[in-house]
Amino acid sequence: MQTVSEVIVDTLVKAGAKRCYGIVGDTINHFTSAVRTSDLEWVHVRHEEVGAFAAGGESYLTGELSVCAGTAGPGSLHFINGIFESHRNGAPVLLIASRIDRAEQGFGYPQDVDQQRLYEQCSVFCETLTHPEQARRMISQAAQAALNRRGVAVVQISGDIFKEKSNDVLPWSVHRPVWIARPSDSELDTLAKKINQAKNITIYGGIGCRFAHDETVKLAQHLAAPIAHTTRSKEFLEYDNPCNVGMNGILGNPAGYRAIMTCDLLLCLGTDFAYTQFYPEKATIIQIDSEAPHLGRRTPLDMGLVGHVGATIEALLPRLKARTNSTFLDDLRTRYAKDLKEMEGRGKEPDPSLIHPQFVAQTLDKLANDDAVFTADGGSPMVWLLRHLRANGKRSFLTSLSHGTMANAYPQGLGMAKAYPGRQVIAMCGDGGMTMLMGDLLTLVQEKIPLKVLVFNNHSLGFVEMEQRIEGLLDSYTGLHNPDFGRVAEACGITGTSVESADQLEESMQTWLAAEGPALLSVQVNRVELVMPPEVTAQQISSTALFGLKAILSGRGDEVVDLLRDNFLR
Incomplete structure (x- = not known):
């Protein structure tokens, strides 16, 4: 017993x-x-x-x-x-x-x-x-x-x-049935009629496309439709996708945003993207999701259908007319190419003593393994991951997008590295997130977990600081007095390195990635860094200008000069 x-x-x-x-x-x-x-x-x-x-x-x-x-x-x-x-x-x-x-x-x-x-x-x-x-x-x-x-x-x-x-001897056990759902034939007929009558169609793919990359791309090519994706579905829709135009939302890019806002039919596949201001006001909107309660809770719908993305597309495709006019898609692809070039340019380092976090992320993208696993803290590290690390069908990404917490990156990476000891697992941490749960660096040593920890050290709660400034407020209580994280890591028994010059970054990062066992690389990055949205509003401009005026009047004019130089004058 x-x-x-x-x-x-x-x-x-x-x-x-x-x-x-x-x-x-x-x-x-x-x-x-x-x-x-x-x-x-x-x-x-x-x-x-x-x-x-x-x-x-x-x-x-x-x-x-x-x-x-x-x-x-x-x-x-x-x-x-x-x-x-x-x-x-x-x-x-x-x-x-x-x-x-x-x-x-x-x-x-x-x-x-x-x-x-x-x-x-x-x-x-x-x-x-x-x-x-x-x-x-x-x-x-x-x-x-x-x-x-x-x-x-x-x-x-x-x-x-x-x-x-x-005393229970009954053989209770766990069942994991494999099931497939799709809309009814009559619903698919109605959906096909709406799609066939539409002029400019955009596909908006979410986490529900996780196992339907090929089907989603096939549908987009059949309809000559751009695919915009949510932040959570970057890993599953960005790669090997000739119709990809990037992300929507505050962390997105102009092409992804415009694809959503300028279409006349938006086909939402497996997405429950939460922010209503990033849905079009006039387009026909159709949502397909495996969870019926998710239908229509973010924006009003013309049709809400229940089904798995892959199975639904397979049943829908024979009902759809193929399109040869790709003007809408081509225009957005051209804009997307421009977006990528502009994002790449934001990481250039004219001054070796000023390390932009975009440059750190781009260097990591170049040096990390093709099948690396990445996590990022909620806040600005999440932005650099989403904008500057490339998905290729082998890499995996996890950020705190639904819960929006701090300090998630290296703890999540800890579990990922335990699950896949043969893969390179990299945690992109903010200095605020790192210091919130820093004690478990000791777990990496005690459990012999070869996690690679990258700290974006800007001595501030950077994302909060940006939020305050964009609202026209003087940033308050965001500064952080940090230790030398490289030396802290060494004290814990971890290979630790701190970098303060862009000239040192690539060599230091190569050594960090090649280290046996856990390793930490702390990079002193520019504190005055804006996360530019895909579409800048007049309200954001006026609020940021109000911050500038308040900063000057309070004797912080140098910060305004830094903000202009590092975000608008390069």
Whole structure:
């Protein structure tokens, strides 16, 4: 007869889990003891939030189940931000959130927390295991929900239950059916009629195109339609795509923006892009998504259809007339080529002492492996990844686009590197994000994880600083007093290097990438850097001018000169 802990671990392993991230202690000691004698690897992190990020990074990349486990009260609570991030990324993670012993619950006992109300808002499954006979059945259901609904499952377990015996002999297991959905024939006929009557068609591809690159490109070529993509689908639609015109949104480029705004029919494929100001006001808009609740929640639709992108395109194509007039596509492709040239130009270094972050990202793009995995912190590192790293069908990218958190990059990279020890995994970190969870640099050493960490060191919360200035405000409380990150890394037992001159960057980056084991490269980058949107509005110009006036009046005129020089006069 097995203990509940042994049953849980056995069920997780059979569900495909390979690793469990967490910190050991009181209410999960019997569980971690069962892990120790199993095939499930325990990854000992220094902060539970890092464990949740790491598990989410692993599961996002592999599509397989990963596990976190935390002690009662603060231990399980520390996972919350990383769990939100993983859930919104669609990563199948299972969290074992332990509670105090049942006999003490409800009496204000130390560390007693009602986790149900916290985790039910960031999970596809959130239940409490209350009896030993539920162990295999509930863990199987939780894993099944996480894997099939692509999100986080949470199981709460009181510490005293872990050591009890389970008499359940029923063979509960995890099922992963493969299913395909597409709209009905009548819906496809109506959709085809609308497409055949339209003049200028743009395809807007999202994360739902993850497994439908070839079908999406085939549809675009058949319709002579440009493909604009969301930030999350860069990895899946940018490469080998003669119809690609780039990204839409605040981080996008003019061609991608114009493709959306100037079409008369917008075909949204697997996208739930959140920002309503980046949808056209007059075009016919049709959305196809595998999740019916996603239809029409971002912008009003003319048609909303449920289906997987690849299967829907295959059923739709025979109903569509092929188009030979490619003027709309050709014009946008010409604009896209100009966009790429302009973005490349923003990384040029006329002054070796002034390192632009774009130049750092472009150098990384050139030197990184063709199948490298990249993560980036929310904020400006995310921008440099999206704009300056090239997708090629082999590289993988993960940024915090749905949750928008700081400090996600190297913790997610930690889990990705554990999952794929043979691949080059690179985390692009802001100095704010790095210092928020810096303690887990020690995890890289202790667990021998060969992650490559790149720190964009501009001594500020740069993205926040830019937001404040664009709103016409003087930037406030954004400055950071940072250590020498290279020396900090060395103190932790990691190969560490700091670069302050553009002349040193390429050689230092080559050495950093070639280092055995974990390595950190800190680059002193320009602080006064704007992230230019695809379309600059009059309001943004006037607000930025207001910042300039306030800066001059407050004795900070040198910053205005730097802003003009580094962003507009080059």
